[in-house]
Ligand code: AMP
């Protein structure tokens with residue numbers, strides 16, 4: 294298969310690295326990619342919003358399969374566009390309708406209600422029922438969870454303890470705080486528990502369960518401070534076994550896949566189940582229509598079988614009998630970020646590191662080349678993953694290597710996995 298990976302972050306780097314290992318991958322093209330991926334295949338600077346440019350690239354490179362990394366192009370309909378433009382090409386990533394599992398919180402909640410999938414109780418609020426929404430807040434207990442319906446660059450979820458502030462925020466969201474994305478707001482019951490992430494690859498009927506992971510979203514150690522895209526991850530998750538695993542499969546994953554099939558929602562791609570364990574019961578916090586970042590950097594290195602074989606199984610309608618082999622080794626990923634992130638941060642700072650880091654894989658998240666020098670180009674700069682018999686030792690190696698990499702303002706969390714020990 295000639296494969297095109299779309300994206301430019303650590304997630305896509307980790308996916309591309311695994312795809313490149315496959316004997317079935319005859320050519321790997323990555324758009325736009327980043328300098329870390331340049332030795333895996335051809336990186337081509339086409340923007341993900343440039344559907345015509347991507348179509349041209351597919352034609353020129355005789356691409357058979359497109360793997361879409363991030364959610365934005367999926368929610369904008371890239372899979373629908375490619376189905377029209379290149380019907381023979383297999384797209385790993387759902388069409389616009391299915392991508393609403395992530396692109397519309399109200400759609401996802403309605404879907405879960407319909408298929409009895411455990412999730413927080415909710416109230417859907419728009420301009421037309423804002424008064425009812427405000428009353429609903431008065432009748433709910435603190436903290437209040439407000440979610441912009443649409444994509445809001447990871448900033449659309451507010452958790453507020455003060456009722457008056459929650460009412461003001463709800464009003465301001467409905468009035469355009471996050472633009473069109475918050476013209477509908479989902480008010481959710483607050484759930485308290487430990488969060489974890491489970492992933493499947495599905496053709497909309499069958500699925501393959503990938504290794505699960507736990508990510509660490511807050512900037513500060515001990516899970517304090519502002520939310521980020523993710524500061525690190527571990528895989529596997531020690532408590533995802535026995536009863537918890539069985540309940541997750543039977544009450545969440547299977548009903549989701551069956552729900553897609555019975556609702557006639559075509560869905561080929563990854564589903565990321567953002568879950569929370571409440572009194573030993575797994576519940577859905579959110580769906581994403583893609584893999585997680587940085588979870589992928591911990592999950593994909595643990596896969597020991599051929600991932601391209603899974604794409605071929607989807608193409609051939611044989612995903613139900615496909616096998617995935619996973620290493621018993623545990624993964625620990627640490628993200629190196631730019632000083633100031635998730636607020637303002639500088640870009641273009643020179644990065645000094647060895648080409649190979651002993652015991653770790655380095656995935657590039659936000660880097661670029663400037664006059665032959667590798668420089669920072671984002672808040673999250675590099676992901677460092679190590680494998681070992683346990684995630685604590687894996688994280689020690691990742692941390693040792695994180696210390697060796699130099700760029701101005703470098704910051705990372707030293708306590709990834711702290712709550713699992
Ligand atoms: P989401 O974008 O829906 O994943 O929300 C971002 C983060 O907000 C989640 O990872 C949770 O930490 C938190 N969150 C979302 N919904 C709830 C909820 N109903 N109860 C408690 N925390 C939540």
Ligand code: GLY
Nearest residue numbers: 508523585586587
């Ligand atoms: N790490 C969370 C996400 O990818 O959304």
